[in-house]
Amino acid sequence: MEERIQKILSGAGICSRRKAEEYLNAGRVQVNGRVAALGEKADPQRDHIQVDGVALTQPRRHTYLMLHKPRGYVTTLSDEKGRKTVAQLVADCGVRVWPVGRLDMDSEGLLLLTDDGDLTHKLTHPSHEVRKEYHVQVTGDVAAALPVLSKPMVVDGEDMVADEVEPLGPQKLKIVIHQGKNRQVRRMCAAAGVTVTRLVRVREGNLRLGNLKRGTWRTLTAGEMQELFHEICK
Structure with a gap:
């Protein structure tokens, strides 16, 4: 099925949709050997998509984590000021994930991280009112x-x-x-x-922090995933 290329890159865990748009504008994305344009569509099952010459591989299944963010960590994958990031707390999860939404550095608690770009977009879009x-x-x-x-x-x-x-x-x-x-x-x-x-x-939404210890993470259960997708599909 054809989708906008920025959505494909985001869904594959390469980068956010906004960053994918930057990649497209910079000519860093190729589809079937030619430079792709912003707004163009492709089928990841049929088309050969590359970013900086590296072929895109779709993840077999997405990862969904719940982190108990402690105070003193910024909600980002990297920080130009050298501050501690939530990415460091989930570095051992085995895949590249990013935070869904944000908690400021002085705040704590439940933070979702995933490599599912479509879910990220839906959870953070104002229309869903999570x-x-x-x-x-x-x-x-x-x-x-x-x-x-x-x-x-x-x-x-x-x-x-x-x-x-x-x-x-x-x-x-x-x-x-x-x-x-x-x-x-x-x-x-x-x-x-x-x-x-x-x-x-x-x-x-329906996800609760519970007794998850500060600074630790866990994968969402099947029941939690069902409730999460129900939340954004209402």
């Missing part, structure tokens, strides 16, 4: 912040909304969002007058 649950420790007046956080708000010119907000303790909140804007929970809390001291993502 809910993410965070447990957030804060300082400040929680009682005053609750009604502010529970309503739609504009932060730095962006519309933001929480799907659920409830106290878990004197200085701890449960916040569920689906938008996924940059540092959204921290920015919403700051706008409501409280400061985040610890932020842990405990759920994404």
